[in-house]
Structure formats: structure tokens, C-alpha cells
């Protein structure tokens with residue numbers, strides 16, 4: 001295929017190595033075209049001539065790492081994705097468990113932490129609650145979007161009680177919905193790389209959502225990250241994984257209580 005910028009298999013492999021080292025994300029052989037299309041905008045912005053130059057630029061400029069990571073993450077998400085998990089959360093609280101801090105570890109553009117916050121408000125039937133949600137992601141661009149809390153109307157159209165949780169945009173904001181301040185205030189946003197050896201103190205949690213991100217890591221990284229996450233979860237705390245993330249081999253650390261939901265032993 002004729003490409004605007006020279007791009008060789010060696011460039012692809014170097015990009016994969018750097019991404020794995022920085023984020024734990026392991027890209028399959030089939031992702032070579034995706035890498036090219038995601039990084040081309042950076043090559044243009046930096047006025048470079050080929051991918052090899054971009055790889056060299058990245059090695060020489062640590063500041064570029066954030067852009068590099070932002071370009072290569074996959075941020076697919078939606079409000080109340082895997083809805084059974086929000087029922088499990090509500091049942092967990094209803095059973096009398098203390099839930100003061102919830103960490104949403106790969107929160108992407110915010111639909112997941114806002115869903116958690118909406119589930120809390122629905123459960124307690126008020127906004128004025130002591131529970132706080134920490135939403136984190138490695139991608140600074142999606143975090144900034146999440147913190148704004150502005151979504152196209154069609155993304156929130158199907159939500160129950162949307163009038164309670166969103167303001168409809170007017171004038172130049174027509175077609176958009178903005179999270180109400182009382183919901184936004186329940187959430188703190190912070191950039192956290194799950195590959196970091198130490199997670200900040202603020203990540204100490206009663207409940208951890210870590211959904212649809214472990215799938216991007218290899219087995220070794222998955223095991224290491226899981227044990228660091230569990231170190232931040234109190235005994236008896238709730239750990240919620242994504243639909244294709246199964247931790248049955250960690251039965252000595254946590255006990256399954258529902259579809260990809262576990263209690264830390």
C-alpha cells in the first residue's frame with residue numbers, strides 16, 4: 001500500500017516495544033495499519049518525514065510520550081456498559097458494606113465513573129453522599145474530556161432519569177448534554193498508569209472497577225497489576241472486571257460473587 005510517510009515493519013516493532021514498556025499494552029501483529037493511522041497526525045504536527053524519525057523523536061523527547069500514549073489507546077466505553085455490575089454495586093451497599101471510596105481505574109471518557117455516581121445517587125436517593133469516586137486513566141486527553149462531562153445527546157438519550165443527571169445544551173451547545181454539577185462533584189479525576197509500581201494514596205478503595213483494560217496487557221502484567229490493585233482494596237472489598245476478563249485462577253485472592261465480580265479475601 002502506498003503511504004504518505006515511509007513506515008517499515010521495524011518501525012512498527014519499535015512502536016510496539018515502546019508502547020509495551022510505557023503502558024503494558026501488547027499490540028498484535030495485525031495492528032500495524034492502526035499504529036500508522038494513529039501516529040500520522042503526530043508526524044504531521046512535528047513536520048517529520050517518516051515513521052523512523054518519529055520513533056527517534058520519541059526516544060529523544062520524553063514529553064512526547066504522553067501524545068504517543070494518547071494516540072494509541074483504545075477508549076471504547078458507554079454509560080452503564082455491562083449494567084449488571086451497577087446492580088451488584090447497589091446490592092453490595094444494600095448488604096451493609098461500607099463504601100466510602102470507589103476507584104474506577106480505566107475510566108476513559110467518563111461514562112463509567114458517571115454511571116457509578118448515578119448508581120450511587122439512585123441507591124441513596126440523594127446527591128449529598130459521603131462516597132467519592134476516583135476516576136483514572138493513562139490517557140490525558142480522555143481524562144480531560146471526562147472531567148468536562150459533556151456528551152452528545154444521543155449518548156444519554158436512553159438513560160433512565162437523565163433529567164436528574166444532565167442539563168440539555170442550548171444555543172451553541174444544542175445537541176449536547178452536560179453532567180449536573182452535583183454529580184460531577186462526586187468524582188475526582190487523576191492520571192494514573194496501571195503499570196506504575198506504586199499507586200497514589202488516594203486509590204485506597206472499598207470498590208474497584210477495572211473493566212476492559214486488562215485485556216490489553218499480557219499475562220505477566222495482568223498478574224502484577226491485579227496484585228497491586230488488590231493491595232489497594234480493603235479485605236471484603238468489591239472488585240469488578242470486564243466481561244472477558246476472568247480471574248478464576250486467583251481464587252486464593254478473591255471469591256467470585258457474580259458475572260466477573262469478586263470479593264477480596
Ligand SMILES: C[S@@+](CC[C@H](N)C(=O)[O-])C[C@H]1O[C@@H](n2cnc3c(N)ncnc32)[C@H](O)[C@@H]1O
Nearest residue numbers: 023073076077106108138139193194211212213
Ligand atoms: C476500552 S477502554 C475501557 C473503558 C471502561 N473501563 C469501560 O469498560 O467501558 C480502556 C481504557 O484503558 C486505558 N488504559 C490503557 N492502558 C492503561 C494503563 N496502563 N493504565 C491506565 N489506563 C490504561 C485506555 O486509555 C482506555 O481509556
